Amino acid sequence: MTAELLAEDGREVSGGTTPTGLPLIGPVHRRPRLFSLMGYGGNGITYARIAAEVVRNKLAEKEDSDADLYALSDRVTSQTSFH
Numbered sequence: 001m002t003a004e005l006l007a008e009d010g011r012e013v014s015g016g017t018t019p020t021g022l023p024l025i026g027p028v029h030r031r032p033r034l035f036s037l038m039g040y041g042g043n044g045i046t047y048a049r050i051a052a053e054v055v056r057n058k059l060a061e062k063e064d065s066d067a068d069l070y071a072l073s074d075r076v077t078s079q080t081s082f083h
Ligand SMILES: Cc1cc2nc3c(=O)[nH]c(=O)nc-3n(C[C@H](O)[C@H](O)[C@H](O)COP(=O)(O)OP(=O)(O)OC[C@H]3O[C@@H](n4cnc5c(N)ncnc54)[C@H](O)[C@@H]3O)c2cc1C
Pocket: 011, 012, 013, 037, 040, 042, 043, 044, 045, 046, 048
């Protein structure tokens, strides 16, 4: 994951992102009760809403067609470098 500093209209915020631009949302490997909600990049408000739905569905044990798209799985080790 890389962090970018956005400066626009006098505001600054560091926003973590991933090489694919997709956030990392879902249970952490071998820690099924610990959820990752990070890497929103510049779309934090949108992804926060999607993340809430993914986590809600996971906790309710409901199917979620978006969940696999954002799941950590192998992405943390194969695609993500921490700086
Ligand atoms: C200056 C700034 C500008 C931004 N501009 C944009 C923008 O233009 N467009 C965009 O898409 N995104 C923007 N973002 C990003 C967006 O606001 C965030 O990505 C989004 O709000 C993250 O939502 P979240 O629910 O994951 O976390 P948060 O909104 O941070 O919510 C976490 C909540 O958990 C609470 N909390 C934390 N710890 C505990 C605890 N131990 N117990 C109980 N409660 C706890 C906090 O008080 C908070 O209410 C901006 C962010 C900043 C800082």
